[in-house]
Amino acid sequence: MASHVAASAFGHCLAMTRDEEVATRLAVVAVRTGGRTLGVVLGHARHQALAAVAAEQPPPAALRPGAGPADVAWALAATRPPLELALVDLSGRHGLGRAGLGIALRMTPSAAAERVAAVARSWDAELDPALLASLGPGDCEGMAGVLAGRPMAGADDLLAVAGDVADHTTGCPACADRQRAMASVRQLLAGTPLPEPPWQVAVAASGSRLQPPVPPPALQPGGRGRGLRRLGVTIVVVALGGAAALVTVAGGDDGGREKSLMALTRLPSDTGSLQLVPAEVPPAAGQVALTNRSGAAVAWEATGDAPWLEVTPPSGQLEPGAEQVLVLRGSPPEGDVLASVRVTGDDGSAAMTAVAGTVEHPPDLGATADGCRVTADVEDEGDVVLTLHWRVNGTEATGSMSAPVDAKSTATMPPALAPVTWWVSAVDGRGNQARTPDVVVATPC
Secondary structure (H helix, E strand, C coil): CHHHHHHHHHHHHHHHHCCHHHHHHHHHHHHHHHCCCHHHHHHHHHHHHHHHHHHCCCCCCCCCCCECHHHHHHHHHCCCCHHHHHHHHHHHCCCCCHHHHHHHHCCCHHHHHHHHHHHHHHHHHHCHHHHHHCCCCCCCHHHHHHHCCCCCCCHHHHHHHHHHHHHHHHCCHHHHHHHHHCCCHHHHHHCCCCCCCCHHHHHHHHHCCCCCCCCCCCCCCCCCHHHHHHCCCCCCCCCECCCCCECCCCECCCCCHHHHHHHHCCECCCCCCEEEECCEECCCCCEEEEEECCCCCEEEEEEECCCCCEEECCEEEECCCCEEEEEEECCCCCEEEEEEEEEEECCCEEEEEEEEEEECCCCEEEEEEECCEEEEEEECCCCEEEEEEEEECCEEEEEECCCCECCEEEEECCCCCCCEEEEEEEEECCCCEEECCCEEECCCC
16 A cells, blocks of 8 residues: 555656656655545645646656657646646546545545536647647548648647637537547546656655544635636646656657557547446445447457456457446455556447555454463564453453564463453554454463
8 A cells, every 4th residue: 555655646746747856755745744545645745746836847848759649648738737737637547536536635525526527628628629630630631621731749739729620520520529539638647657656755655654644735726727727837747657757758659640549549438339337446346337338349358457356257249238247356455445447349449447445454363372372373464463361350451462473473371360361452554453252261371
């Protein structure tokens, strides 16, 4: 869990500042202040990052020719105010639901969801046409006329033509279908993996996992949509690398616009032929329903993005209107779990369900006695504290047990106690408890 919190804090700060050194410093503060709670940690990361970019605007980065779809998406996102980028990043890459967003933004869940939804509508209306323009006219002569002679070298050029592209798409069914079939700017950002956190952030997160969280500062009130543009300094953010760096938007190896278009033809879950319901399930939910909403048969494949997550069946074919139940199996690790199930169809569509929640595993505990010496066998995913309890004539007493070595811990009761009732309790670092049954000894140990 600590590693996931560290990666989220560092990834969010890095997306906002584009400076590894600054992002590391801000993320360390966030995890130390927020403790082990993901929403609280990201709330502090949000506050720290917004303050940093308001104080010093990151330098702009160029969009190089041949950039891949995700690179274009990040470059377009970089033209928005920092607050908008923060909201989109928190709701997309980090998997925060309504409750988590409310914690991170210090708002009610409904108000947080409304705030994010307003930004999402603005991005979809203003950035997605620019993303479509980056793909070129395709087979549409009307779109070719719209783009003819227009510069397309950078994000600002794409935004300059976006309004005309949106107007054309409104009256062109072919281009409207093309835009619906591509992944949106928000979806491309959400699909960018979190970077590995620097060791300083990981150590800070591990050391603060038992610390009570400090609520993050509240999000300052502000407008929505275009009004948000007046709230902050415009920054330019580029694609996140898979390692730990946020690098300048680089030329992709797509091999041209045709491959770029293919990379973008991932149907959004709410408009594509495939649909997964529900959109989010807890780790122990067990199953989701896959539906083919199109008028043609679709062959599909399903995968989970976590090593512990298995999807059954992994593939199949759905006739028009048919439904397939997918069973989710696995043993998620203890802590805040964030994974996803993704289904892709042979028609280019896709759907995704988030698997998110908190998993608690109480210690696996057993104990035996040899005379007055009690040996406990304990297994847990983290540190655990064991206590030996005994009761004689209605009076209870306790004794600390040794730190577990090879899953074994020992302690000794005072001799010549009879009759005596004893048991062992265990508490892990997350507060989960376990207790052995009472054992009654009739003779002195």
